[in-house]
Amino acid sequence: MTDVQDRVAAPAEKTSVAATLFRFQSVFGLIVVFVAAIIFSPRKNGEILFVSADNLANVVRAVSEIGIIAVGMTFVILIGGIDLSVGAVLGLAAVGSAVLMVENDWGFLPSVVLVLAIGLVFGALQGVATAMIGIQSFIVTLAGLQIARGLARIWSGGQGVAIAYGDGPKEAPTSFALLGERTFGGLVPIPVIIFAVVAIAAVVFLRVSAFSRHLYAVGGNEKAARLSGVPVVRVKIAVFAICGLLASLAGIVHAVQLNQGSPNDGIGYELDAIAAVVIGGTSLAGGRGSVAGTVAGALLLGVLNNILALNNIDSNIQLLIKGLVIVAAAALQRLRPTS
Amino acid sequence: MTDVQDRVAAPAEKTSVAATLFRFQSVFGLIVVFVAAIIFSPRKNGEILFVSADNLANVVRAVSEIGIIAVGMTFVILIGGIDLSVGAVLGLAAVGSAVLMVENDWGFLPSVVLVLAIGLVFGALQGVATAMIGIQSFIVTLAGLQIARGLARIWSGGQGVAIAYGDGPKEAPTSFALLGERTFGGLVPIPVIIFAVVAIAAVVFLRVSAFSRHLYAVGGNEKAARLSGVPVVRVKIAVFAICGLLASLAGIVHAVQLNQGSPNDGIGYELDAIAAVVIGGTSLAGGRGSVAGTVAGALLLGVLNNILALNNIDSNIQLLIKGLVIVAAAALQRLRPTS
């Protein structure tokens, strides 16, 4: 029997270096793109524009909404599901915050709480449809996308609702405007901080909570999870609820950044978010992946967009380059030892 | 031994009625929606507008492109994949046919053949990326979507290319125009006939070909299929190639119906096609489903769109209703005895 022990222990040791490297594989792509960005960055007066502090702040600001959504999407994908409704929920939340604060003259807190609650409930309902009725989440959330978009259009009357700040009627509280400002010497946009807080909270949560074990179990082997007493239905509903909540948080951030809530906000964001998650190394089959990878994936996309824009690349060529980089980043993931 | 056989055989007879019913389950939804459409159809001078011959022709014509794409999508979903690039490939093909015939003055046959070949190769390349590199098809085709869209924009110069017919320079051959006409006393549009031919060919192909057994096996259990000697890689590449081919066929139909090839054609068609496939009872997990179901699913969506439009339902409310019907139709699929 000692014989067995040696046999197992030795190779485990040997590969652990490789394993550690692969654990951070999702960051590889980001590093590669980052270095490429520095190389290809335009320079002005000797300054490498890409790495200037405010450009980097812009890069992160630009991905903060997709990033927040992608964190929620990671949860959903980890349980083997998918959520196509996030972009539409973002739009609904953006409209909601604008309408409540501007047209209904609600205060900051009640508006934000109601909007977040709407996202949470919307997500939870989608969770119920997939977990309890057993409809595939792709189709539930495809329908959810249309429903959320329809609701947003009805709620806003079809037009963007402009947000003006002040204490008067038809003005949003100035406290709301703060969410869109920059801090730390005007350098770091608040949306970036919100994104960072969400991401760190999610990473810590996945690391220490029992719930996260359940989530991986549901994604990895649902039957085993059920037999072990994992409340599968509850986990699924909770995960979709979290995703809806984060999408509506992103919607609030969106509205405050653009001073407007429009029912057409967030069209197509779901695909960007999914791309960030997958580039970050999370398997669409469920059970395998991490939020840290997702953050790296979102930043990769952000850096890519930024460097293409800094160089004024033709928008059509940009499409080609982005497509190829996404495939390359995903291919990098395949180097992982366990397939 | 006989004892066991009896035990199994008798109830098998009993369930075969239910089985037969369930086999046509995907058609149930269509029938339900069809009957509802008749009931809710507006009437003019005693005529039920919905069932008038030219309205029905319009319904099928309107879904013919999505239908052709959905047939290819069925193949991809049967092997457990997904193809998000079909809408963009449709756009690329529409642009291609317009540019080749109008700007390059190519003949009908060479243009169509080249455009179909482009779709085939584009699909095959995506197949190679998923089958040989092992990247998830969702992400490969998400990138493929962007690449095809970018290519279409570049090829067309960013503008829709109008198609005029005639023998002169910068005119498309009149033989091409025939594809958009109606036949059988001006009633049945040729696109409908193309769709029907594609669908019937696909049904027959899936029924009799050895390839189809391989396809279902790959979707059902890829590892088992590989160990059984199924050429998994080749099957996957072939399936994506077929899907690309059919998407570009739909693009040709699109161009001829609209007398134009525009790089923005087909945006979002992939989701409609997937919805048709899933409503038709094909499992996104792969290995289970049928083209007949997909055709029923596509028609269901077409009838739904038509009856909502005939009743002039507000477009926002339409979004809500469509979302709910999609969920309901998918829920109906869950009644299947084996889950």
Place this chain on the structure above:
Amino acid sequence: MPDLVRMSAIGKRYGGVQACHEVDFVLGAGEVHALLGENGAGKSTLMKILSGDVTEYAGSIAINGAPVRFGGPTDAQAAGIAMIHQELDLVPGLSVADNIFLGRELRTPVRTVDRRRMEREARELLDRSGVSLDPRRPVGELRVGEQQLVTIAKAISLDARVLIMDEPTSALTSSEVERLFDVIRELRTGGVGIVYISHRMEEIAKVADRATVLRNGKFVTSFDPRELSTAEVVEAMVGRPVQTMFTTPDSDTGDELLRVENLKLKARRPRPGRRDPDGISLTVRAGEIVGLAGLLGAGRTELLETLYGVAPGGSRTGRILLQGKAILPRGPRHALAQGIGFVPEDRRTSGLVLFHSILANTVVSSLPSYGRLGVIARRMERAASTRMADRLRLKFGRLQDEVGTLSGGNQQKVVFGRMLLTEPKLLLLDEPTRGVDVGAKAEIYRLLGELAAQGLGVLLASSELPELVGVCDRVVVLRDGRDVASFSTADSGEGDLLAAAMGHLDVEGVQ
């Protein structure tokens, strides 16, 4: 004192199949109760009902005299009932420790997961059942046998009053089985009631106090296994006498079919725990059945995978000769084209599309022979499938039925039959009778004998020593990816094999 468990008149129907019918079952504290029956007799179903996995059934259950009705596995666990499931139900992405404590994670005072304590306790549990596995390793990396040990550790950790073991040893070799029996005896002394399901008849007499036989979902008899011979037990299960268990073919062996010379595989990306061939030489003659013996992880599976061309990429040295011609196995299609067939170890994940029909599953490897130009002649494929079903004495309703509804042994026959339809020269079998009942086993052995007599060569990896000794002409013993001994079964026994496998004896077997 009331019985620990009393199940009365239990009934369960799956569609047209009556899996259990009016079954009574009683388990006492400190009793090891074997549950026997052919594949599909209803053993697992009965126990799934007891463990709360199946919640809709007829009849009643009482625990310590108090009637219960569980709403799910959690309820049953709360009532002190734990079950080791036949199918290894673990989460591949989670670590061994996480799997063991899944659903009842240990917590720190601030409600976070106490990873350190879980790992420590997992290590202790594993030690207790005789394995040394790093509790931090992801379960997906473990070999099947190791996974089985993890499920055992997990069940033991529940400290249950009733422990149900549904074929806990199907992927284990004798030394792990012995350790498990030690654990079972320990638990029994502590008053735990144990239900033990196994198709390995020799285990029953060793460990069980009482045995109940089910047949076609009905109770047949109950007895003390130490008082009946194996033949009598088998007759009770099958309902008729089964002649000889093993039919060692003494047919003449023909020319050399397969020759493996000093085969080594160095994987490009080594996986922990994988034991790739590290210098294996052996031969298989036409008409010969050669066994592969070895401990857990000796490298049997990996050898067969390498020969079939499905091992992960890497550099290969040594030679493989098929009928005197050197071959480089490139993959299943290539292997099949050369006349090499392979029946994988895990039929559910690697063998079958469970929700496809029996027909589709049997013919998938031999489709080109049923038609022309890629078009299948349905009559031909049905005929072939029917022929194979008859030949294997497959128990089934209709060819259209989903293969997943068949019992385990019959599923195994379908995988087997699929390979036979390709008309191979050499058949590579990896644990072909895992989870297969005695009757079906006898049929598979009979069939192997027949095929060998027709000139087929067989390389059979098995963890069941009686099977190796009974079925094979010769057995090659592997250890650490090397062949360490070769025995003729005519003049060696299980003891010799085991000793060689464990490396205790420095026997060089008789060639």
Place this chain on the structure above:
Amino acid sequence: GTTSERTSGAASPGSSKSCKGTDGKYTIGMSQANVAEPYRQRMDDDIKAAAKDVPQFDVKFADAAQDNAKQVADVENYITQQIDLLIISPNEAKPLTAVVKKAYDKGIPVIVLDRKVEGDAYTGFIGGDNVQIGREAGKYIAEKLLPSGGNVVELKGLAGATPQAERHEGFLEGIKGNPKVKVIAAASGDWLREKGQSQMDALLKANPKIDVVYSHNDPMAEGAYLAAKAVGREKEMKFTGIDALPIPSGGIKAVEQGRLSATFTYPTNGKEAIAAAKKILVDCGTIEKSQILPTRLIDASNATKIYAEENPTG
């Protein structure tokens, strides 16, 4: 109008037949290309508002969601419903030509808004002129904002969209008069506010001296303003937009509140369309074949007044 559209309004085959005078009840079908564009949503809203004053009218709306094929189906469905008049704002010209002709040939009067269809199988066209608007914007920048020259960046609409090309083309003509005005960079903002913002982030970074941002629509101009404001450079440059929708989130308000220096009206023609419909159906009259509404410059001097004019109720 820049194009040589004949305005000789020989009554269309449809108009006389469908006119039933003031006692008639009329169903009008409005086929909109895409209500996800604020401009087009406003067009629908204007039509709805104007139709309220014509008791004989019952207007139905359809949204093609930016899909030519869907718009063809929408018009087909209107034909099936036997509507009395079709108003269409085509997604693109060529693809809608055939189905518009089909309606027209069936005797349904057709009013085409904003974007023309080909040929002359429609009753009347009402629209703006994007080339003209681009030219006006160019002139305004070259003459008013940068008389002594300067650097301009251009934020374009969605690649492939006709107005995008026309607003670009007109603009280049407009600034020709002042060679010291240089377009130093252009980026595509896909008509979207957030895309305008993130594109402007990069443009600001790459170009230390920007004097004017010429945006193909107001939302992108607003996005660009937000980007400049974030780095404290919004005072260094001027922003101009196009569309000037009289809604709270529209360009007129942005000018009024000082974010944009100017914007140019791109008339929705909703009111005019209902007036034309009334002329055809109720008054049994004829309408001009082509009616090009001029653009108006909105700047700080007239923004408040025009906003009030366009929204009489407030």
